[in-house]
Amino acid sequence: MVARPELGASLAYIELGSPDPLVLAKFYEKAFSAAVSPAGTSYVCRGPDRCVVISPGAPKTLLSAGYKLKDKAALDALEARIRSHGEPVDRTSSLVFEDAVAVRDPSGNHIFFGLPRNVTPHVEGLSGRIQHVVVASTDCEGMIEFYSKVIGLIVSDRVHDKDGVLKTAFLRTDHEHHAFAVFQAGENRFDHHCYEADDWNAIRDWGDHFASFRIPVKWGPGRHGPGNNLFLFVHDPDGNWVEISAEIEVTQPDRPMGVWPHEEYTLNSWGSAPLRS
Numbered sequence: 001m002v003a004r005p006e007l008g009a010s011l012a013y014i015e016l017g018s019p020d021p022l023v024l025a026k027f028y029e030k031a032f033s034a035a036v037s038p039a040g041t042s043y044v045c046r047g048p049d050r051c052v053v054i055s056p057g058a059p060k061t062l063l064s065a066g067y068k069l070k071d072k073a074a075l076d077a078l079e080a081r082i083r084s085h086g087e088p089v090d091r092t093s094s095l096v097f098e099d100a101v102a103v104r105d106p107s108g109n110h111i112f113f114g115l116p117r118n119v120t121p122h123v124e125g126l127s128g129r130i131q132h133v134v135v136a137s138t139d140c141e142g143m144i145e146f147y148s149k150v151i152g153l154i155v156s157d158r159v160h161d162k163d164g165v166l167k168t169a170f171l172r173t174d175h176e177h178h179a180f181a182v183f184q185a186g187e188n189r190f191d192h193h194c195y196e197a198d199d200w201n202a203i204r205d206w207g208d209h210f211a212s213f214r215i216p217v218k219w220g221p222g223r224h225g226p227g228n229n230l231f232l233f234v235h236d237p238d239g240n241w242v243e244i245s246a247e248i249e250v251t252q253p254d255r256p257m258g259v260w261p262h263e264e265y266t267l268n269s270w271g272s273a274p275l276r277s
């Protein structure tokens with residue numbers, strides 16, 4: 001049996017900036033069945049297997065993202081690995097993690113890897129665990145280099161234009177096809193985050209749930225090429241793209257990296273897609 005080569009981490013939370021954190025927190029309370037706890041000037045919004053922290057800031061900004069590790073030994077090993085590459089790293093904590101390492105990636109994103117605080121889980125609401133986060137970057141190749149060499153993520157798939165130029169990369173932290181992805185773009189920015197539901201029927205239930213609040217579907221349903229996941233997208237009040245997904249590919253440990261053409265059918269094998277890179 002081939003040993004799993006991945007870091008063994010999974011997305012635990014994201015922290016969004018917002019000019020009106022309470023409005024955004026109320027949205028996640030309603031639409032994502034979150035229990036909202038004030039924490040200083042921030043709000044921690046916890047639903048079943050999902051957590052979004054909202055803090056004062058510019059709209060549509062990713063202030064941080066946190067991936068949970070399985071234990072302190074894994075955390076110590078990651079810290080040593082990052083230091084061995086000569087990269088700056090902080091041993092720190094956050095509203096969600098009691099012990100963590102934090103890095104700034106080449107595009108300036110603040111990424112935590114850590115051990116969650118012991119909080120009673122909030123279990124009410126539709127299933128959908130927070131699963132991946134995606135950013136745009138002016139230096140997609142540099143981001144891949146950082147995340148694969150320094151952190152230890154594995155590139156599952158790349159998307160190239162007709163000249164072979166990298167447009168998108170999907171990276172995994174565990175057995176699932178991607179927990180992080182990066183688009184080549186003219187600016188460094190947040191793109192979207194995603195919740196993985198149990199199955200296709202659960203996407204229907206999320207659509208009905210959003211409809212009950214008159215939250216319109218903005219893109220989908222469809223199926224992504226890389227990752228093979230079914231999806232639909234809505235916007236939160238700040239205009240952040242929020243994805244509900246199902247059937248994301250479960251990778252084999254020795255899965256070879258794939259290369260896809262940069263075209264609409266790669267983003268959505270069922271058809272229409274807004275190309276954003």
Ligand SMILES: [Fe+2]
Nearest residue numbers: 132134194243
């Ligand atoms: Fe996604």
